[in-house]
Amino acid sequence: MDGEADFMRRALELAEFGRGRVMPNPPVGCVLVRDGEIVAEGWHDHIGGLHAEQMAIAEAEVRGVPTLGTTAYITLEPCNHFGRTPPCTEALLWAGVSHVVVGAADPNPTVRGGGTETLRSGGVNVEEGLLVDECEEQMHEFMHWCRTRRPHVLLKAAIDAHGRIDGDPALPAERFSSEASLGLVHELRADSMAILVGINTVIRDNPSLTVRGPDIGPRDSPLRVVIDPNCRVPGDSELLVDGAAPTLLVHCTDPGAIDDAPHVERMVLTDDDGELPVSRILDMLGDRGIQSLLVEGGADTWRRFLAEEAVDRAHLCRSPSTLSGDSDLKFDEDELSDAGLRCVSTIDVDGDEVSHWKR
Template sequence: MASTDLGTGAPVAAAELTAMRRALALALRGPASDPNPRVGCVLLGPDGEVRGEGWHRGAGTPHAEVAALADAAARGLPTEGATAVVTLEPCNHTGRTGPCSEALIAAGVARVVVSVDDPNPVASGGVERLRSAGVDVQTGVLTAEGRAVLGAWLPSVERGRPFVTLKIAMSLDGRIAAADGSSRWITSEVSRHHAHDLRAEVDAIAVGTGTALVDDPSLTARNAAGELHGHQPLRVVVGHRDVPADARLRGPGGELVHLRTHDPAQVLAELHARDVRHVLVEGGPTLAAAFVRAGLVDELHAYVAPVLLGSGPSAMADLGVVSIGDAVRLTTRSVIPLGPDVLVVATIDPPSPTEEP
């Protein structure tokens, strides 16, 4: 059987690579918005045949490895001597569920193939525990694909704060509203549907009090028919002014959280304490600039419409840029046509190192 050596442990067999791709596809069945990661697992017999499959269905449910073991049991297939192919290092701690490392050991699994090491210090250590029990472990298999499936969860855990996506919807000349304040609608219906799908994948949406008072948004995630998605993110208002009692933010949708601060770092700390992994900052320009100045934007989604306004509020407030050398530079990751509009997905480049005199 063909094999490839991709890291520690015995070489990876072709059947294990196929199983890892299947495990990654299974992982994507899990909820995009959840404190826990999307994980998939496939159990293989000695000849590479599938004995069980599983994925994590959300916080409080069995982890992917345990689900795969249960699937094997339901099929009446043994797990003794099996290989577990899993997208994330098996956990080694007891939370709402027990350690997956111990479950695999108890099931007699002989080998474990892992895509991504778990960066969470609370849950990591599964590889060491498995090896100490005599289980052969191969790590680093299809790691890029594994990281992509984990999405915002992975950098959130690595950085100890929510992953921040800054969303801007603007005219071609960088305006978010006309001179009279009207802004519905600069972008197309196609773009708005896309933005609602993004809302349905995040844990929280944040706006400043200015946007809350002027635009009176509902900050809900809706489908094309205008119905609420099953998952509704937290609705976060940042600033000191009160949210009116009759505001749409108090209507149907996610929980309203009012954070009376102007400090983006404090906002993220409070959301992290609520197990928020991914926050979408939607505005307005003052809040957007505050997050950019603080260096706390991980990804920018700019919906750009082929519209010229010439005046009106700009998409970004003052960033303190005096000369072109001070400009905040970004790297474009993708450009997606959305009807007449385009979505530019970009990341902010790190500042250039200061040259020594």
């Protein structure tokens, strides 16, 4: 490798191995370098496992590679507190690492500045800000939550060739996206701490909202959130009976005494004339530590989030198929752009046009 930026880019590559498996922690990568060569690598692989710095040091030990005097390139400021593992600052000092290059500072109030200050106090030369934009982008949900105490919101929508989102209401809901596009949806779910739908989607589609395919390791399944102001959720809905993931029903009226399954929780939030403000929902989820929220539908829910400028990014799948019937339920790209989002990429996924949007 030619220089410091290349070492940090390798650390960014390594961090991706932990994507979807380390929440609520962010993905982090680390390389140890001596004389311009990488001698050990590490990443945070799963929640409760070694952090990136600790894995790199452990790899060096196993291979008999001395760490004294090495330089560590780390995508995020090392932690300086006891959590599921001891502080990474202690591991770096114990290993005799003499120089640490950090990509992004940790904005978490429990860590802010403590990692670099501790290392400097221990005689380590510390540099900060190498490829900071790339490092923050990789962990943007974590950064967003630390700075706003609200989850980062990703809107996911699928439409047919004419912008329709549903077929004949007298028939069962149709699945019209390609299998490859559905696979992308499960990747989005795996990368989310919560998945939200409105009550109309539950009644119409009876979804399970689970992650199928991607390996999320030992972390909890994403929380399933249903916005159900007037307690209309059917008792036999998959979300209530399958026990597959924790489920939160948000009401604005008291549902009374209901014998729900252990995985189901109900919460009553104050309303504005029978509607639950998106801001109040986001504050509640942020207080619960939810950093990333996938809003899957339906159209009324999308529009409420867009109207409150609460959508940070969007994933829109336009299928070449045409849904049956003459339903006028539609959604299209103009609604995203009108809400202040811009299209940053478009890809073909087995015939589906998938566009990605950012604020």
